Amino acid sequence: MSSFTRQQMAARVADDIPEGWFVNLGIGIPTMVADYVPMDREVILHSENGILGMGPAPAPDKVNAWLVNAGKQPVTLRPGGSFFHHADSFGMIRGGHIDLCVLGAFEVAENGDIANWATSENDSAPAVGGAMDLAAGAKRLWVVMDHTTKDGRPKLVETCGYPLTAHGAVQRIYTNLAVIDVVRGRGFVVREIVPGMSLADLQAKTGAVLHTDS
Amino acid sequence: MINKIVQSIAEALSGIKDGSTVLMGGFGAVGQPDELIEGLIEQGAKDLTVVANNAGAGRVGLAKLMEMGRVRKIICSFPRSAGSTVFEELYRAGKLELEIVPQGTLAERMRAAGAGIPAFFTPTAAGTKLAQGKEARDFNGRPHILELALPGDVALVEAWEADRWGNLTYREGGRNFNPVMAMAATLTVAQTHHIRELGDIAPDNVHTPGIYVQRVVQVARGAPWN
Numbered sequence: 507m508s509s510f511t512r513q514q515m516a517a518r519v520a521d522d523i524p525e526g527w528f529v530n531l532g533i534g535i536p537t538m539v540a541d542y543v544p545m546d547r548e549v550i551l552h553s554e555n556g557i558l559g560m561g562p563a564p565a566p567d568k569v570n571a572w573l574v575n576a577g578k579q580p581v582t583l584r585p586g587g588s589f590f591h592h593a594d595s596f597g598m599i600r601g602g603h604i605d606l607c608v609l610g611a612f613e614v615a616e617n618g619d620i621a622n623w624a625t626s627e628n629d630s631a632p633a634v635g636g637a638m639d640l641a642a643g644a645k646r647l648w649v650v651m652d653h654t655t656k657d658g659r660p661k662l663v664e665t666c667g668y669p670l671t672a673h674g675a676v677q678r679i680y681t682n683l684a685v686i687d688v689v690r691g692r693g694f695v696v697r698e699i700v701p702g703m704s705l706a707d708l709q710a711k712t713g714a715v716l717h718t719d720s
Numbered sequence: 721m722i723n724k725i726v727q728s729i730a731e732a733l734s735g736i737k738d739g740s741t742v743l744m745g746g747f748g749a750v751g752q753p754d755e756l757i758e759g760l761i762e763q764g765a766k767d768l769t770v771v772a773n774n775a776g777a778g779r780v781g782l783a784k785l786m787e788m789g790r791v792r793k794i795i796c797s798f799p800r801s802a803g804s805t806v807f808e809e810l811y812r813a814g815k816l817e818l819e820i821v822p823q824g825t826l827a828e829r830m831r832a833a834g835a836g837i838p839a840f841f842t843p844t845a846a847g848t849k850l851a852q853g854k855e856a857r858d859f860n861g862r863p864h865i866l867e868l869a870l871p872g873d874v875a876l877v878e879a880w881e882a883d884r885w886g887n888l889t890y891r892e893g894g895r896n897f898n899p900v901m902a903m904a905a906t907l908t909v910a911q912t913h914h915i916r917e918l919g920d921i922a923p924d925n926v927h928t929p930g931i932y933v934q935r936v937v938q939v940a941r942g943a944p945w946n
Contacts, residue, residue, distance in 0.1 A: 553893075554823060554824075555747040555893055555896045556747075556893060556895050556896050557893055570892070571750070572750060572751075572891050572892035572893050572894050573892055573893050574747070574748065574750055574893055578747075578748040578749075578750075578801075578802075583892075589890075589893065589895055590895065591827075591890075591895050591896065591897070591898070591900055591927075592823075592827035592896050592897045592899075592900055593827040593828055593830070593831040593899075593900045595824075595827070595896075596823065596824030596827050596828060597828075599824055600824050600828070600843075600844060624849070632800075632820055633797070633798045633799055633800040633801070633820070634797055634798070634820055634821075634822050634850065635797050635798040635822075635823050636797070636823040636824060637822070638822040638824075638825075638844045638845045638848065638850065639822050639823060639824030639825065639844045642842075642843045642844045642846070643824070643843070643844065669848065669849045670847065670848045670849070672847075672848070673846070673847045673863075
């Protein structure tokens with residue numbers, strides 16, 4: 507049975523981002539989304555460390571030590587970009603000015619709860635970073651993650667088992683198997699399934715009821 | 721004549737007491753006042769509470785200060801990162817207290833401290849483990865939690881340019897936490913790449929006005945930093 511690669515997942519998310527949006531991309535697959543937004547579709551990328559108008563990674567000989575993304579990888583600045591301090595940067599996030607945030611997650615529940623910062627109540631060294639600010643403050647929160655854990659347990663669940671990042675924040679999930687909306691009062695609504703997989707197969711890999719519009 | 725420029729790191733850090741809360745600028749290595757942190761190791765203050773986004777890497781700077789047992793508590797958003805082994809060892813051994821704060825709340829708590837706001841409500845972290853023990857209140861039907869201002873006794877910041885009044889500019893992504901830390905501390909010490917004559921930093925381009933800065937010290941750095 508086929509599944510989407512990480513690159514295909516990132517490209518699929520990028521397809522849904524319209525020109526003009528201010529977008530914050532989390533660490534991991536979300537960061538790769540930037541590579542699939544064509545340069546002529548002007549999407550303005552925000553980085554929590556005080557950058558708007560972030561561009562792609564530089565060539566190895568063009569690295570600027572002053573310019574990194576949230577994952578501390580080197581990036582570039584597009585014409586029109588700007589710098590600002592951390593309170594302003596998070597003012598943009600917390601003040602509802604960011605159109606979309608894309609994050610990875612450990613679990614998403616059918617009510618939109620997200621858990622993505624600690625894997626137990628007694629994590630040896632939890633690290634929240636900007637995840638709670640982004641989940642609470644962005645206008646939209648999309649999650650991109652594998653549909654199940656490496657050992658096959660569902661990551662789309664009725665109730666999150668891991669410590670929450672935010673309540674009821676997720677609107678859409680892109681996995682290696684499907685695109686699924688989180689609809690208030692209904693739960694998970696399937697929009698797309700990877701070619702060759704049936705709804706019943708997908709349901710078997712999901713920890714909560716999947717709905718469809720048809 | 722006002723002159724906040726001092727001639728040595730030791731002079732810049734003199735008088736920092738045991739038990740101080742020290743705010744350290746930077747996001748990872750970018751905008752981090754490395755020479756001042758190394759200077760603090762020499763200076764000797766202990767029983768410190770350190771506020772920084774990350775908990776140090778390798779065995780230099782903040783990691784070294786922690787390894788020497790000089791840090792009692794660290795307040796940060798993202799302690800676990802590549803090379804944060806010293807933090808992880810001390811934390812697991814129970815030798816370091818950790819307060820995890822969402823990154824935006826961390827910045828805003830310092831901004832609030834600098835602006836005379838003792839506390840504020842935010843929806844960030846409401847209903848999560850990080851809300852435990854905090855006052856909760858609904859606004860517009862949405863749960864919020866009360867977060868307290870986070871003032872520092874000392875802030876160590878990295879500027880790009882500075883003048884003798886303490887006016888500062890930062891370079892690109894090196895700005896990050898530095899301006900809010902500068903405004904939140906009683907004693908703000910800036911290390912700078914360049915000293916400018918008074919008036920040579922265009923007033924429109926001053927990022928941190930000198931009112932927030934007590935001491936300035938120039939540090940030498942090689943390429944690519946110049």
